[in-house]
Amino acid sequence: MPVNRAGPVRLGVLGCADIAWRRTLPAVLAEPRLRLVAVASRDGRRAQRFADRFGAAPVTGYDRLLDRDDIDAVYVPLPAGLLPRWVDAALAAGRHVLAEKPLGRTGAEAHDLVARAAARDLVLMENNAFQLHPQHDAVRRLVAAGEIGPLRTVTSVFGIPPLPPEDVRYRPELGGGALLDLGFYPLRAAQMFLGPDLRVVGAHLHPGPSGVDVAGSALLAAPDGAEAAVSFGFGHAYRNAYELWGGEGRLVLERAFTPPPEHRPVLSLHDANGARQRTLRSHHQFAALVADFADAVTTRRSLRQHHEEVIGRAALAEAVRRHAGVEVR
Incomplete structure (x- = not known):
């Protein structure tokens, strides 16, 4: 000790x-x-x-x-x-x-x-680490200011190209699978903007040759009627992003989860006046x-708040697996 x-x-x-x-x-x-x-x-x-x-x-x-x-x-x-x-x-x-x-x-x-x-x-x-990047605070401020009107839908994705066959994320005995790896991010993004009380109303997990899920998606509902659609997988062109769609416009953030330290995020706002972009400052989220x-x-x-988020995110991933008919080990 x-x-x-x-x-x-x-x-x-x-x-x-x-x-x-x-x-x-x-x-x-x-x-x-x-x-x-x-x-x-x-x-x-x-x-x-x-x-x-x-x-x-x-x-x-x-x-x-x-x-x-x-x-x-x-x-x-x-x-x-x-x-x-x-x-x-x-x-x-x-x-x-x-x-x-x-x-x-x-x-x-x-x-x-x-x-x-x-x-x-x-x-x-x-x-x-991804939650500590100030780009998400910039998004929250715009939503709170009513720039897109009432938030109706969150769409979030994280996909990467296929991994080498020996990668540990393909091994069921090590808890592999896309949901527990990539799915963590879009599920957490949905909770960030729609709150902790999301209900799974639809889910699909696609199994790979080893038996672990290599791709999946879920539809989530918030108590106020807003919804989230999330997708993730190991066989995609690389992308991680989210879009917030409101009653009067939408916000799009690319490289939402894994921006390099030198990357200056570009936040796109689309509304009745057209499209405009805001370039944000870079940030080292691992630092x-x-x-x-x-x-x-x-x-x-x-x-306490961090622990509540950790437990809530784990419970949400568990609910996705159950709704998809996959045993939670």
Whole structure:
């Protein structure tokens, strides 16, 4: 169990995922309130590769990293099927946790992990980097100002080209599938703009050769009659975007979920006066993510709203699976 100490939060990593290599760990190195100490993998060579690049100690085996006494917090970029076990193990070892999504595959699973973190007075945060980008605040301000009239429909999509056959997202034993990976984003976007009480009124999940869903869509209804249509999949031309359609116009945001740090988002407004565009400022959403985690650990601020969103998103994905006739494991 690490002791309380002044200075940066000492961070360990459980897993050598691509997202850690490309986005999260470079952001960690730039965050002064975090210090990367060790990186663990079941494969010692992978751990060494990450350790060499990011200046950390390599560790073979996740348990061995959690046994170290120089770790205050862990980042867990593991597949969906492994996340609950190792997030729980990290919490049991007294570590604060930043986890990749989905933190829970079901609402109950997410609720249990949140409750365990609260009982141990530990920070538990799901990767919500896309929500930290100020482009979404710009959209909210325009909607609140009545630029498109009453919001009627949210349409949101995230699709990527087919993955290599060996990709972990095709493996059912690791919790693979498009819904828990890409579907996370359009479902969360629907909740951002229509509220948490969405009801699934239609859903379809298309299975691939391995049995996991490789594409899907869902129709959601809000209590006030507004609706959302979401689509996602591994066999598409790359796109991630959402459109808000109101009584008097519509707003369209491309690269809504994965804008590079240097990208300046372009928000399109279409109404009776024609089409016009607003170019927004760039933002490093992964830098914002690790800064948010460091702040939560050092200040112990309440994460109640974040936890409610995590549980609600997991429950919504669970409802999509059930409505599509797919067993929730």
